[in-house]
């Protein structure tokens with residue numbers, strides 16, 4: 001089935017002559033989900049459920065196979081993470097997902113050539129027609145909940161800086177950011193940030209956030225856009241070669257381009273994982289082989 | 298993946314690129330005379346103090362100067378990609394080998410060398426190192442038996458930028474008005490596909506902001522008709538900036554066209570990479586031809602010959618004197634009799650300098666001050 005889907009996409013791209021392999025051109029396909037996940041109803045406040053709360057041990061887990069992203073060049077030759085274990089619960093208002101995967105190395109500290117471990121859950125904003133599951137399509141947006149180990153560490157230990165990444169690094173002086181005090185040296189943070197381009201541009205990657213989960217929309221590969229809402233909370237933990245991540249959000253939110261989950265209904269869902277140690281980032285990632293489904297019980 | 302065919306005049310043929318051909322209206326370009334660089338690093342510091350003095354930019358040198366053949370920033374950036382590409386051939390002035398786009402591995406856009414963490418940590422590794430031991434009884438020959446030279450480098454604002462083609466979210470763009478290639482600091486998400494893809498290793502990652510940055514071609518200065526910081530601050534006056542045309546549209550009064558197309562004295566760095574870089578070098582005359590040919594293509598030998606004849610060539614001599622003589626960009630130049638002059642787009646004279654500085658010979662003993670003069674200029 002998956003081979004057929006790949007072939008279909010490749011052929012579509014050839015017909016349209018899409019040199020950059022942008023999937024906007026690719027038509028949606030009603031692929032049968034591989035994994036059917038149930039989000040179990042629990043009489044507990046799911047908005048506050050912890051990563052290692054006892055209740056998770058009584059919740060069924062689903063094995064979600066992952067494979068190399070195959071739609072957009074560059075495509076990875078190999079990926080580090082080949083399986084996710086997914087659990088889900090809800091209380092009628094909030095839904096939580098718990099993802100567990102094997103990753104021998106924790107990559108949560110910034111480095112010049114380092115890449116962060118990361119994971120994402122994706123929903124179609126509308127299901128009819130169903131968008132292409134790798135990043136959606138033009139006018140058929142997807143809603144992505146993206147977690148990054150770097151951002152988790154920022155939230156836990158304070159926003160990582162060059163000084164935390166390279167404690168032995170010395171620099172004589174930063175413009176407007178002086179080591180001495182006195183007349184003419186007092187500058188506001190905004191004035192100092194003028195010399196830090198990403199911060200001056202308020203790039204979402206460059207500034208601290210309250211939540212470890214970034215919410216985004218996409219309408220095809222390369223169109224990812226950070227939403228200006230942070231409705232999703234999360235918690236992550238790495239030990240003994242395993243990442244555990246909990247993502248919680250309201251089933252319903254007041255936003256036209258967010259996923260709305262309904263009790264008693266099935267919603268398509270997709271997953272992606274990046275192994276930082278292998279320099280996985282962007283399209284160099286492991287993805288679920290198609291839309292899976294989650295039944296909100 | 299499906300590639301487009303674009304015309305690359307530096308290779309004398311059509312070559313593969315990710316996007317269709319789309320030349321800017323004007324193309325910013327620079328010429329560096331490698332015979333004159335003294336590795337004072339004033340250019341590196343001029344750039345640094347202007348643009349990269351912030352947190353996360355500590356080891357970032359948009360302009361760097363390295364000692365060839367062993368030096369490099371990041372370490373061995375050139376050996377890294379050249380050894381991956383392997384030996385390639387030229388057929389006269391036409392490139393018969395594969396470019397980096399043409400040599401891309403399956404499911405990649407371009408052949409890449411990835412610099413390691415420590416490669417970015419030694420911006421001036423190999424400084425002043427020569428190719429080997431000077432033997433007993435060795436004397437100077439041309440080219441030199443044992444040699445080194447300084448190679449100042451910035452982003453080449455390539456016509457077919459590897460960085461731009463690699464960015465999955467089109468956060469890198471080439472300005473139609475001057476061809477300057479920029480990373481949109483709002484749009485970049487720090488994927489570093491550009492850092493991997495650029496063979497010259499000129500996009501750099503800012504770990505503090507978690508996104509990539511690169512030389513901005515001093516665009517705020519270019520917009521005002523001024524040359525870049527690294528040009529105007531160059532102590533050795535080795536640099537000239539301006540706009541380059543394609544060879545079929547070369548204008549002989551345009552100083553860049555004259556050096557690049559008419560006289561073929563200034564050559565692109567590693568044209569075989571296939572990005573059509575717009576940073577041109579006058580090759581160092583004391584370096585063995587094989588090395589120069591690998592670095593600057595098949596025209597390197599003739600460029601050296603032309604350079605050796607400059608003393609008899611009023612026009613070239615005059616033009617070289619204009620290097621570093623003005624802050625404003627000149628769009629045309631003229632050398633007549635004893636002076637070289639540069640003009641703006643409207644033909645107004647911006648600069649006029651003597652081709653040969655007058656020489657004054659002063660007596661060894663200064664009777665008025667009752668002092669002996671030192672032999673310094």
Ligand code: SF4
Pocket residue numbers: 333334335336337338339340341362447449530531532533534535
């Ligand atoms: S300022 Fe000029 S002479 Fe000095 S290192 Fe830079 S290019 Fe060379």
Ligand code: SF4
Pocket residue numbers: 451452453454455457458459460461478494495496497498499500511572574
């Ligand atoms: S030198 Fe590198 S960074 Fe600069 S335009 Fe060319 S490919 Fe891009």
Ligand code: SF4
Pocket residue numbers: 343344345348359360451452512513514515525526527528
């Ligand atoms: S052109 Fe400007 S930004 Fe680029 S290296 Fe030179 S001084 Fe730096």
